[in-house]
Amino acid sequence: MAPVASEADCQNCHVDPIDCADPRLPADLQSTQCTGAAVFQTPFQVATIDDAPGDTPEQKLLNAAKINILRLHDAKHGAKYRNWDSNKQLVSMVCDAAADPNDPDCLDNQRPIQCSRCHYSPALDLAQAGPVDEPEQGLQGRQQTYHVSMSRAMHEHHGTLPPYNGQTLFPSMPSPAGRDPQVAEQVLEQTCYQCHPGKRTQCLRGAMFSGGVVCQDCHGDMEQVGNDFSLKVSTSNPGDFVLDGSLRVPWANEPMCQSCHAGDALNPNHPAGAIVADDGIRLLQAYVTQQITVPGVGQPVKIAAVHHAPGSRFAENQGKNANGQTVDVLYRLSKGHGGIKCEGCHNSTHAIWPNANPFANDNIAAEQLQGHAGTLIECTTCHEPTDKGLPLELEGPHGMHPIADYNGPDQRWNDKHEDVFEKSGKAACQSCHGVNGEGTVLSRTAAERKLKCKNSKGSLCTSGQKFVTVAKGTPIGCANCHENELIKGGD
Structure with missing residues (x-):
């Protein structure tokens, strides 16, 4: 059977719409929205919920879609099928299901079958060998250098389909600037979440999802994702x-933290054409759309040109590839403060802490380690709050200073941070606390804090007040607890 996740909605196009509304299906799976777009335009014997294998109506519906995908592939491409012969040569082995439904050269008659036999996927290439051919394996041997990648076969094909009966099958995601969250969710359901686990599994969750970021904001649309390194490959051009x-290599060339977190308050480092968030620091989209020229390709190629900011304090690592070239290292493989993996403090790529659901399992680790959800930001989680174990310097992750909180075990920064200000200069403070010390998204409190009032000139401190409680999410500025030294003067 074609390897398709059980959460994928291939049935929306790849079964007869009557089957989607079958009353034997669970109520939440019954649908009148299936289009039949992939079974009515190319003639082949359509598998139905009544003749597909499976123990339940749901399994039969999903399996009918998978069978129809193979039969559609046979109908559209069977005349061009080739395979390895006993002499290890790739020769024509035509599939003609219309003439012989049992033709052994048809994919439908080779079930179970792995798409990666022809279409390379780095996700399955654990040895990182790249596309390979296996003529010695005969009929089951891979022939990946003769075909486009699995990513291109899926994304580019579906992303460039014309409307069916006046209906756009995969609508475009609106620009992130001022986008209606409900519209974004609807488009996500009709695009990425038709195949990728999201509606139930919620692979994309956490801080970025809570902030309104969706798949297309980082990766581009399906055509852009599909225009990868295998664009020129074919059986006649292996x-x-x-x-x-x-052009991107799937799973290897991906958007990075630095693509949106390109700089800080003092040096935003915004690339040309970037869509900037209201805070004036972060970007809302990790790339700019470009039409590029690829030698040997007649038409311009649409890509998502990902922003690179290797000098950003939020940048991933860099390394050398096999050719000695400097390349970016993926977030999941990058390390930061003390050699700790970035994921160790921020969690995995699509589930960055915190999860907006206070009861989510994602939040448990951070809550147990530091007492609250979110990025591991409390220095005392790993360090003893002493001048030796945790010096009052800007040597923390991303150039951070120790966190001060009179509710916690370490108050030294609140008492003595002016020493660092005098030593390091105001630029060190402006990077996160703002050019004028007004506070920014980079200086927001990760939890409720109790801070000491230095004098009554602080905006949060009244005359004679010794301490102030600051709510979670408050941008800490230089004028909260005392007069603003950045405006007052200094270098």
């Missing part, structure tokens, strides 16, 4: 992979 960096 192995012509584009590896000059202009």
Whole structure:
């Protein structure tokens, strides 16, 4: 059977719409929205919920869709099928299901079958060998250098489909600037979440999702994702992979933290054409859309040109590839403060802490380690609050200073941070606390804090007040607890 996640909605296009509304299905799976777009336009014998294998109506519906995908593939491409013969040569082995439904050269008659036999996927290439051919394996041997990647076969094909009966099958995601969250969720359901686990599994969750970020904001639309390094490859042009960096390699060339977190308050480092968030620091989209020229390709190629800011305090690591070239290291493999993996403090790529659901399992680790959800930001989680174990310097993750809280075990920064200000200069403070010390998203409190009032000139401190309680999420500025030294003067 074609390997498709059980949460995928292939049935929306790949079964007869009558089957989608079958009353034997669970109520939450019954639908009148299935289009039949992929079973009515190309003639083939359509599998139905009544003749597909499976123990339940739901399994039969999903399996009918998978069978129809194989039969559609046979109907559209069977005349061009090739396979390895006993002499290890790739020869024509035509599938003609219309003439012989049991034709052994048809994919539908080779079930179970793995798409990666022809379409390379780095996700399955644990040895990182790249696309390979296996003529010695005969009929089951891989022939990946003769075909586009699995990512291109899926994303580019579906992303460029014309409307069906006046209906756009995969609508475009609106720009993130001023986007209606409900519209974004609807488009997400009709695009990425038709195949990727999201509606129930919620692979994309956490801080970015809570902030309104969706798949297209980082990766681009389906056409952009599909225009990858295998764009020029075909059975008549095998192995012509584009590896000059202009086209993405799935799972290897991905958007990075630095793509949106390109700088700080003092040096925003916004690239040309970037969509900037209201805070004036972060970006709302990790790339700019470009039409590029690829040698040997007649038409311009639409790509998502990801922003690179290797000098950002939030940048991932860099390393050398096999050719000695400097390349970016993926977030999940990058390390930061003390050699700790970035994921150790921020969690996994699509589930960055915190999860907005206060009862989510995602939050448990941080709550147990530091007492509240979110990025591991409390220095005393790992360090003893002493001048030796935790010096009052800007040597924390991303150039942070120790966190001060009179509710916690370490109050030294609140008492003595002026020493660092005098030593390091105001620029060190402005990077996160704002050019004028007004406070920014980079200086927001991760939890409720109790801070000492230095004098009554602080905006949160009245005359004679010794301490002030600051709510979670408050941007800490230089004028909260005392007069603003950044405005007052200094270098």
